[in-house]
Amino acid sequence: MLVHHFVFNRERLEREREREREREREMGDQSGLCRALSEFFDKAKFYLAMVSLQFGYAGMYIICMVAFKRGMSHWVLVVYRHAVATLVMAPFAYFVERKIRPKLTLRVFLKIMALGLLEPVLDQNLYYVGMKSTSATFASAFVNVLPAVTFIMAIAFRLETVNLKKIHSLAKVIGTAITVSGAMVMTLYKGPIINILFTHGGGHHSSTNASSEQQHWVTGIITLISCIFGWSGFFILQSMTLKEYPAELSLTALVCLMGMIESGIVALIFERNMSAWVIGFDSRFLAAVYSGVVCSGIAYYMQSVVNKMRGPVFVTAFSPLSMVITAVLGAIVLAEQTHLGSLIGAIVIVIGLYSVIWGKSKDLTAANAEFEKGKASQLETFQKNISDFGDDIDVESNGVSKSAAQKFPPEP
Structure with a gap:
């Protein structure tokens, strides 16, 4: 009896999970359609x-x-x-x-x-x-x-x-x-x-x-x-x-x-x-x-x-x-x-x-x-500056190297 009850509950749980996955797929399809319509209207509104x-x-x-x-x-x-x-x-x-x-x-x-x-x-x-x-x-x-x-x-x-x-x-x-x-x-x-x-x-x-x-x-x-x-x-x-x-x-x-x-x-x-x-x-x-x-x-x-x-x-x-x-x-x-x-x-x-x-x-x-x-160029320049700064950090001595100090002098 307990085995039958366990099997029944397991099958019901699987059905609920399957229904939940179907609802998620439907919502995903609807949201995708809504996004496509929104993008089309945004381009065509003028x-x-x-x-x-x-x-x-x-x-x-x-x-x-x-x-x-x-x-x-x-x-x-x-x-x-x-x-x-x-x-x-x-x-x-x-x-x-x-x-x-x-x-x-x-x-x-x-x-x-x-x-x-x-x-x-x-x-x-x-x-x-x-x-x-x-x-x-x-x-x-x-x-x-x-x-x-x-x-x-x-x-x-x-x-x-x-x-x-x-x-x-x-x-x-x-x-x-x-x-x-x-x-x-x-x-x-x-x-x-x-x-x-x-x-x-x-x-x-x-x-x-x-x-x-x-x-x-x-x-x-x-x-x-x-x-x-x-x-x-x-x-x-x-x-x-x-x-x-x-x-x-x-x-x-x-x-x-x-x-x-x-x-x-x-x-x-x-x-x-x-x-x-x-x-x-x-x-x-x-x-x-x-x-x-x-x-x-x-x-x-x-x-x-x-x-x-x-x-x-x-x-x-x-x-x-x-x-x-x-x-x-x-x-x-x-x-x-x-x-x-x-x-x-x-x-x-x-x-x-x-x-x-x-x-x-x-x-x-x-x-x-x-x-x-222009945005990509600015991002690339920013990343290069960050990379250069990171290379100048002396991690082992927990300090800043001489080259980094020259590039980024302390404020007076």
Whole structure:
């Protein structure tokens, strides 16, 4: 009976141990999967953030174009857009960063004023003028030259380095040149109309209408070029400001506030019709709320975080995706016409931009390798010094040899 009881307990103990080992294996597999997912997300989070932001921009282009066709003033839209963004972002900035927010110096405040002027006032108003003079599809496609302009400005302000002896640096330069060439194709060659998704534009135009349309097209291109330089300057200055004021939410709220004030002053000067400030719960209200929350509040914050970690060139390198989404939505919702020149130029721009992105990714890999090499060199030097010191210790006499005394003299 005792033998049977002993055997039974032993078998039960073995079963419990086996179950425990299975649980440990399962937990190990789960922890390994969690680590793999965590590493993947850590590497992909900046890409996911920028890609999702392009979907947000594409939606804004379409909604704003509908609002403009309903008679909304772009001067008024910019004011309301940043008023909404300020109301949404200010509470988060106050409560989340109240313990880590650095002191707002006069130097930082002046930079924030400049940021509010560059993007909310200059960039957005010029972009809306260009979009109304051309089309939402053309404007979103033309903005693809933004990374090239930002890259050139970043080199000028020493935020980017170029070594033509390295392939990835050469890829960035060649990609920038290709991108500018694509923008020139879009600017100088219009070409026949390409129907996307079987959409058809209007009929024939008279020569007077064609001349007027060409004049508007040139005006739109000039304003879009000016818009791009303002937007690039915003990213360069944002990167500099984050080094002195590393509080992304607070910086976003302050830029939106200054953008609201400055754009309000500009709107009162250029928009004399007071009835333009009255909007109802229609597409105009939707354009103000959507662009304020998504494309000012959330976008400024996400861009500042990525700008701080990866630099301004990386932030601007994902605009081709917005062009593709906008082209499809513009054809479906607005029945917009896409010209052959825009299509060819956009393809050339995409090729150039992804050459720049490849070069930027290799830059990051090279920087990490250089950092690890520096750490290994420091560790090797430290270990050599410790080894040299140990060799000079006279263990038998419990003292220090003459050579060690010479290397490490006693402090007075």
